Amino acid sequence: MKLSHACGALIIAWCVVLGCVQAVTLEVKEGDSTCIEAQLSASFSITYNTSSSTRTVQVPLPDSATVDPGSSSCGTDGSSLPWLVAVFGSGNALGLSFTTNGSLYSVANLTLQYNLSDSSTFPEANSSDVVTLALASVGIWAPINTTYRCMSATPFRVGEATVTFSDMKLEAYMPENDLSPTESICMADQASTAAPPTTASTTTTVAPAPTPAGTPERGSYSIKNRNGTDCLLAQMGLQLNVSYFSLSQNKTIQEITNLTPNLTSSSGSCEASSATLVLTQEQTTVLNFTFTLNSTTNKYHLSGINLLASWSDMPAPLLASNTSLNYLRSTLGRSYMCNAEQTLAVVPTFSLNTFKLQVQPFGVTTNQFATAEECQMDQDQMLIPIIVGAALAGLVLIVLIAYLIGRKRSHAGYQTI
Incomplete structure (x- = not known):
């Protein structure tokens, strides 16, 4: 039994390393209209307790993951946020909720649920609980009617787990049934696609220093x-x-x-x-x-x-x-x-x-x-005047003592007649 558990964990980890994690397409619909669509790969690094120690497993989001219609919604009733909830395995789920200010949309919450009673994924776990972890505001943003795109692997720490997205295309509050051709590219992709420095020319243009903006209003x-x-x-x-x-x-x-x-x-x-x-x-x-x-x-x-x-x-x-x-x-x-x-x-x-x-x-x-x-x-700035004040007080004290000693000696030079 232990050998099969170890082999299963090894296969999962090996698939994550070798890129076996495939992109999954997930859609939330209302009638025939799609309001949320995600095309992404995801993997989960989860740390849990055993009877004698802690263990970390790597779990990929399988291509068999499906949208949970009971938990997912477009949020059109106004009483709740739009939710995309993907379920996979034995009691595991990945959730994304969305919010908008009218011109931009963002992921408001990232949730991960995993079932420790699944011994094939969590061998020798000392609990059979279903654990739910949440992270607010993960930094996934885009203008309305724009697809958020991030091909780079992007990790998010969620409690005792790390959720890593890659090959991600995502859009919420969709006006059409297909992802918008206009894309908002994440910073990681922008950095990786930046043009390398050229050596064809010896002329270097130095960008001017930014103009100071002054102290901002509080x-x-x-x-x-x-x-x-x-x-x-x-x-x-x-x-x-x-x-x-x-x-x-x-x-x-x-x-x-x-x-x-x-x-x-x-x-x-x-x-x-x-x-x-x-x-x-x-x-x-x-x-x-x-x-x-x-x-x-x-x-x-x-x-x-x-x-x-x-x-x-x-x-x-x-x-x-x-x-x-x-x-x-x-x-x-x-x-x-x-x-x-x-x-x-x-x-x-x-x-x-x-x-x-x-x-x-x-x-x-x-x-x-x-x-x-x-x-x-702030503490250092308060300490400086204290040190200066103490030094000045010490200097005044030294001068005063010197004065008193000098005065005492001058009196000792006279005799009473």
């Missing part, structure tokens, strides 16, 4: 939970530092631009271990923050930043995403504060500068920030 943003109370609070000035190919200049440029609070709307969600803040400016810039809470340590951090920029000088919408970040670390029940300018590196073509930042994505109890944990830069 905005206040909040997300409410179902009972109407604030569950996420944020105050910050935000500055985008983006590199992209300029149509007007016919070269790659670096642009620094500020997010303007009175032109920016906020949305998002709060869950037990994750929270999302989405900032949208004039339908051309969408900035998404994902915060993750570790329930064991009661520590949270900024784990993901996604940017979708659709600016007039761009040949195609720019997608920049990183879901493996570790910024803005703080403790549950406290806010994180950093008045100093911070630079949050996201991907080589995009970084985010923050100014006068205070954020609390978890444990908001009175619709206001809790006691703040300050960043190291």
Whole structure:
């Protein structure tokens, strides 16, 4: 039995490595109309407990996967989001829910369900539970009536599992039954298809340094939970530092631009271990923050930043995403504060500068920030005047002592008559 389990796991892992994972076409329909279509390959790296240790298995999304009609929907009734749920194996499922602001659509949630009682996939598991994991806002965006395309392998960490998509073409809120020929290409594909440097010419054109955009205005943003109370609070000035190919200049440029609070709307969600803040400016810039809470340590951090920029000088919408970040670390029940300018590196073509930042994505109890944990830069800036003040006080004390000693010696030189 153990030998057959080991062979089965080995075959699955071997198929993943050798590319046996095939693209699957999944469609959600309402009547004869298709509202969601996905053509993709996917594999899942899942870690589970055995009686003596932990084990990790590689599970591909098989070409026998089908859309679950009971869980999938177009969301046209207005009471729920559109969902694509693919079922496979013995009690396993992959789900994608979608949301839109009218001009853009995005994956709002990625869910993975797996059945530990399936001994052929999870040999020697010490549980028979059906585990459901979820990740909010994975950074998959595209304009309406545009196909999101990402051929590169893109991993997403979802709890104890990693979901890796590749060869992906995806569209939601489809006006037609076929994928749109207009494509929004992910950042990974744009980087892999960039033209290599040429050596045919010895003339080098250096792009001018970006014009400073000045200090951005500080905005206040909040997300409410179902009972109407604030569950996420944020105050910050935000500055985008983006590199992209300029149509007007016919070269790659670096642009620094500020997010303007009175032109920016906020949305998002709060869950037990994750929270999302989405900032949208004039339908051309969408900035998404994902915060993750570790329930064991009661520590949270900024784990993901996604940017979708659709600016007039761009040949195609720019997608920049990183879901493996570790910024803005703080403790549950406290806010994180950093008045100093911070630079949050996201991907080589995009970084985010923050100014006068205070954020609390978890444990908001009175619709206001809790006691703040300050960043190291603020602590260092406070330490400098303390050190200078202490040095000046020490200098004054030395001068005073010298003066008193000198005065005492001058009195000792006189005798009373």
